[in-house]
Amino acid sequence: MLHQKQLAFIGGGAIAEALLKGLLTAKLVEPQQIMVCDVAQSRLEYIKRTYNVITTVNGCDAAGQADIVFLTVKPQVIDDVLVTIAPVMTPAKVVISVAAGITLDRLQAKLGKTPIIRVMPNTPVAVGAGVSAFALGQNARPEHGELASLIFGAVGKTVAVDEKAMDAVTGLSGSGPAYTFLFIEALADAGVRVGLSRQTALLLAAQTILGAAKMVVETGEHPAKLRDAVTSPAGTTIAGLHVLEQKGMRGAVIDAVVAATERSREMGQIHDK
Numbered sequence: 001m002l003h004q005k006q007l008a009f010i011g012g013g014a015i016a017e018a019l020l021k022g023l024l025t026a027k028l029v030e031p032q033q034i035m036v037c038d039v040a041q042s043r044l045e046y047i048k049r050t051y052n053v054i055t056t057v058n059g060c061d062a063a064g065q066a067d068i069v070f071l072t073v074k075p076q077v078i079d080d081v082l083v084t085i086a087p088v089m090t091p092a093k094v095v096i097s098v099a100a101g102i103t104l105d106r107l108q109a110k111l112g113k114t115p116i117i118r119v120m121p122n123t124p125v126a127v128g129a130g131v132s133a134f135a136l137g138q139n140a141r142p143e144h145g146e147l148a149s150l151i152f153g154a155v156g157k158t159v160a161v162d163e164k165a166m167d168a169v170t171g172l173s174g175s176g177p178a179y180t181f182l183f184i185e186a187l188a189d190a191g192v193r194v195g196l197s198r199q200t201a202l203l204l205a206a207q208t209i210l211g212a213a214k215m216v217v218e219t220g221e222h223p224a225k226l227r228d229a230v231t232s233p234a235g236t237t238i239a240g241l242h243v244l245e246q247k248g249m250r251g252a253v254i255d256a257v258v259a260a261t262e263r264s265r266e267m268g269q270i271h272d273k
């Protein structure tokens with residue numbers, strides 16, 4: 001389905017790199033099918049050197065030549081980008097926006113009849129283990145849903161959601177890798193505190209998170225049941241869990257996701273911050 005399609009990324013930052021790396025690794029596309037546009041020449045040089053894709057500073061050119069246009073700029077500059085690319089957009093192209101908080105209505109108002117898909121991926125797409133939620137705009141057809149499943153399914157799991165859920169998705173899985181990296185870092189620091197080498201502590205911490213997540217996904221069991229199986233009576237785990245509960249870990253995580261969700265909503269409402 002992506003054979004001979006041209007993809008353009010408008011914005012060559014963190015999520016664009018994660019996506020193109022994942023798509024190339026999955027062999028869904030070849031490097032010559034990808035064009036990356038960014039305002040920073042040094043960033044483009046790095047992207048070209050690393051992935052051998054086509055690069056340009058001209059967003060209009062990139063969007064004009066592409067069949068699938070990814071909007072991978074910060075929400076704060078999305079309106080400028082929409083004005084730049086609007087003249088070359090046609091109903092035969094498709095726009096995939098990953099910008100946090102930016103609604104389909106706001107994108108559609110500038111892009112006329114071009115079909116739009118709003119997606120919230122996360123950076124583990126770079127290693128084929130992302131999760132992406134998507135919602136279709138008013139001009140999108142069922143094949144555009146299939147396209148989203150194909151592209152984002154090649155680099156992880158996908159879920160179709162009602163657009164209303166997008167801010168919550170952003171607060172949970174969009175930002176979630178950052179919370180998890182912080183937890184891994186904290187676990188590794190803890191390992192060092194109790195006498196392990198940094199290298200060993202980091203390996204134990206990261207592999208523990210990976211293994212625990214895999215158990216939840218593959219067994220379909222409730223995490224509480226899996227947790228109970230680790231927690232021996234009067235053992236080590238309950239001593240550790242007691243401290244985490246006393247320090248309010250669950251509440252802190254809920255507050256973090258609520259704050260990120262609210263920030264996503266806020267970014268959809270303001271146009272210049």
Ligand SMILES: NC(=O)C1=CN([C@@H]2O[C@H](COP(=O)(O)OP(=O)(O)OC[C@H]3O[C@@H](n4cnc5c(N)ncnc54)[C@H](OP(=O)(O)O)[C@@H]3O)[C@@H](O)[C@H]2O)C=CC1
Nearest residue numbers: 011012013014015037038039072073074075098099100121
């Ligand atoms: N990072 C993530 O994990 C995720 C990000 N997103 C969304 O992806 C978008 C990009 O985020 P992220 O990759 O983190 O941000 P980055 O800042 O890393 O990347 C954005 C890039 O776009 C460049 N840029 C700025 N203006 C233009 C322009 N007019 N034309 C072309 N390029 C431009 C920026 O250059 P400069 O820095 O010089 O301004 C920067 O290199 C955001 O909307 C975010 O909400 C969604 C899911 C996950």
Ligand SMILES: O=C(O)[C@@H]1CCC=N1
Nearest residue numbers: 100170173174175176
């Ligand atoms: O921090 C951000 O705003 C973006 C959106 C989701 C992940 N990163």
